[in-house]
Amino acid sequence: MVQIYKPEEQGWKLLRSEGFMSTIGPLWSRKREQSWEYGLHLEPQHQNPLGIAHGGMLVTMIDQAFSMIAWSASGRQPCATIHLDTHFLSPAKAGDFLVARVNITRQTSTLIFLRGSLIVDDREIMSAQGVMKIIQRSSD
Numbered sequence: 001m002v003q004i005y006k007p008e009e010q011g012w013k014l015l016r017s018e019g020f021m022s023t024i025g026p027l028w029s030r031k032r033e034q035s036w037e038y039g040l041h042l043e044p045q046h047q048n049p050l051g052i053a054h055g056g057m058l059v060t061m062i063d064q065a066f067s068m069i070a071w072s073a074s075g076r077q078p079c080a081t082i083h084l085d086t087h088f089l090s091p092a093k094a095g096d097f098l099v100a101r102v103n104i105t106r107q108t109s110t111l112i113f114l115r116g117s118l119i120v121d122d123r124e125i126m127s128a129q130g131v132m133k134i135i136q137r138s139s140d
Helices: 019-023 055-073
Strands: 027-032 035-041 079-088 097-107 111-120 123-134
Touching: 019 055, 035 055, 055 079, 055 097, 055 111, 055 123
Parallel strands: none
Antiparallel strands: 027 035, 035 097, 079 123, 097 111, 111 123
16 A cells, blocks of 8 residues: 655645656655755556666656756756766665755856765665756757
8 A cells, every 4th residue: 555645745846747757757846955855756657576666767766856956057058967877775665755855066167967866764765976968058
């Protein structure tokens, strides 16, 4: 039996998702200190045959969190992942509320370097680091 978690009761706001991300959500966000954190209630469709969260879904979640933090830091310029290094540390399962926390470690005019974690309660599920490329919009 999957527990019912009500993110809105913990200060989370529903995010509008489009495209691929709308197929794994809904995604949630809330302000945390000087940044944002992103959440996802894990459901049975997020599991692999072992009954734990699928690794590809976890990588998708941290990549999306990196993208949203980079987008904000770049002045809302589109950003693309050019490097993502992940480490699976502990399993998560349906019923868990997965939280992505991300920090920028360095930023140049074209690159944003990030470090982040996926957490359930106080348990770290995944650690990651990555680099996002700021895609300059043309002046057309």
